[in-house]
Amino acid sequence: MKPAPFDYYAPATVEEAVALLEKLEDDDIDAKVLAGGQSLMPMLSLRMARPEALVDLGKIPNLDYIREENGHIAIGAMTSKRDAEMSLLLKEKQPLLHIASGLIGHKQIRNQGTVGGSFAHADPAAEYGAVAQALGMDMVVVGPDGERVISADEFYVSFLTTDMDSTEVLTEVRAPVMPAGTGWSFQEITRRKGDLAMAGAAVTLRIEGGNCVDVVIAVFGVNAIAARLEGAEQIVNGNAPGEALFAQAAQAASAEIDEPISDVHASGDYRRALIKALVARCLTEAVERVA
Amino acid sequence: MTTLQRVNLTVNGVNYEREVDPRMTLVDFLRHELRLTGTHVGCEHGVCGACTILKDGKAIRSCLMLAVQADGESLETVEGLSSNKSGELHPIQQAFIEEHGLQCGFCTPGFLMSTVELLGETPNPTDQEIKNALDGNLCRCTGYQTIIQSVRLAATKVQDSKLAGTDGSA
Numbered sequence: 001m002k003p004a005p006f007d008y009y010a011p012a013t014v015e016e017a018v019a020l021l022e023k024l025e026d027d028d029i030d031a032k033v034l035a036g037g038q039s040l041m042p043m044l045s046l047r048m049a050r051p052e053a054l055v056d057l058g059k060i061p062n063l064d065y066i067r068e069e070n071g072h073i074a075i076g077a078m079t080s081k082r083d084a085e086m087s088l089l090l091k092e093k094q095p096l097l098h099i100a101s102g103l104i105g106h107k108q109i110r111n112q113g114t115v116g117g118s119f120a121h122a123d124p125a126a127e128y129g130a131v132a133q134a135l136g137m138d139m140v141v142v143g144p145d146g147e148r149v150i151s152a153d154e155f156y157v158s159f160l161t162t163d164m165d166s167t168e169v170l171t172e173v174r175a176p177v178m179p180a181g182t183g184w185s186f187q188e189i190t191r192r193k194g195d196l197a198m199a200g201a202a203v204t205l206r207i208e209g210g211n212c213v214d215v216v217i218a219v220f221g222v223n224a225i226a227a228r229l230e231g232a233e234q235i236v237n238g239n240a241p242g243e244a245l246f247a248q249a250a251q252a253a254s255a256e257i258d259e260p261i262s263d264v265h266a267s268g269d270y271r272r273a274l275i276k277a278l279v280a281r282c283l284t285e286a287v288e289r290v291a
Numbered sequence: 292m293t294t295l296q297r298v299n300l301t302v303n304g305v306n307y308e309r310e311v312d313p314r315m316t317l318v319d320f321l322r323h324e325l326r327l328t329g330t331h332v333g334c335e336h337g338v339c340g341a342c343t344i345l346k347d348g349k350a351i352r353s354c355l356m357l358a359v360q361a362d363g364e365s366l367e368t369v370e371g372l373s374s375n376k377s378g379e380l381h382p383i384q385q386a387f388i389e390e391h392g393l394q395c396g397f398c399t400p401g402f403l404m405s406t407v408e409l410l411g412e413t414p415n416p417t418d419q420e421i422k423n424a425l426d427g428n429l430c431r432c433t434g435y436q437t438i439i440q441s442v443r444l445a446a447t448k449v450q451d452s453k454l455a456g457t458d459g460s461a
Contacts, residue, residue, distance in 0.1 A: 001312065002335055004314070007294060041357075108340065108405070109355075109427065
């Protein structure tokens with residue numbers, strides 16, 4: 001058996017899960033929450049993670065849904081990525097989140113892996129990080145003091161680290177419905193299809209009076225957390241779309257990244273070069289998609 | 292020592308109940324506890340796809356799931372493809388033989404199960420759809436061209452067997 005030993009709990013409700021996490025923390029037991037396990041299981045098998053207890057959310061009902069309510073799309077934390085990829089509601093109302101869902105891992109990973117699991121794991125190369133920053137998504141977590149809603153810029157703290165406390169459970173993520181007339185694009189570059197991205201970008205914008213407005217550019221895979229590049233956004237905002245403008249913005253985006261990750265998959269300089277190419281491509285595609 | 296957990300699940304229509312260590316992966320459970328050794332263990336961390344099985348008809352990696360997580364689930368493994376009574380191969384298996392979709396055969400159970408899911412959802416897939424469905428399975432000897440050809444032939448065979456009234460679905 002590859003993982004180190006651990007105790008296993010499968011609570012029946014979110015409240016039970018939170019109470020259990022509290023008790024484990026009080027007893028000084030290192031516990032980890034298990035959702036779909038598509039990131040946690042490799043970490044257990046490689047013994048990069050050696051929790052003393054696993055709290056499996058898989059037996060909790062009613063955390064598996066995609067629905068529109070109050071102007072946003074709400075996705076239950078235990079919804080599979082494959083369900084998000086196949087959701088017609090998501091495709092119609094929030095295409096950026098939809099397209100990103102289909103780019104995660106392989107089909108077998110998306111069948112078992114959950115939407116909430118990806119957000120909570122907070123891998124720097126995860127597609128959802130960029131989507132969350134680009135759309136200003138909200139994360140709903142439940143803890144001992146009840147429910148709280150965390151915005152994307154506060155949710156992601158650092159490499160594999162979120163604002164959630166060890167006694168809190170992510171139950172839902174919320175994305176605004178994409179306003180009509182919004183152009184969008186999501187692109188990434190991977191070594192092989194299904195690999196974690198070396199770099200990726202997400203863009204949304206609108207065209208008003210012939211000029212780009214409400215421009216959002218978010219990148220992922222290059223720093224500990226995905227981030228918006230506001231300098232590059234300002235270059236595009238208020239100007240007529242065009243190749244020269246987008247080249248200038250792409251150059252600025254590439255320069256705006258502070259100390260990009262340098263590892264065995266790609267050097268920091270290469271990641272900068274990827275961002276330059278991706279931002280230009282995303283801006284072009286987003287304009288093409290403006291209805 | 293951690294507490295053993297009771298697991299009750301269905302594999303290829305047969306119900307099993309065992310007590311297992313929580314850290315036992317589902318693929319180890321299938322192979323060691325149930326002696327269903329058709330499902331292969333390759334990388335054991337979710338890269339190679341050799342351990343692909345179906346859970347409620349959906350392809351998953353059985354090395355990326357704990358046996359305890361599968362409590363109450365209904366699974367299909369490669370052993371469930373051929374008919375136990377007649378020993379006749381599933382049309383997908385037959386297609387892989389005819390188109391030389393395997394050489395050493397180590398990756399084959401995974402490819403077969405991914406193909407079952409694909410043809411269930413998309414009975415007549417394009418080459419691109421085949422590639423997309425199989426991008427999570429690695430083959431280190433035959434190469435992919437003959438595997439893609441095998442899936443193409445399998446699609447025809449599955450449709451023919453359905454027309455002929457014999458159940459080609461897994």
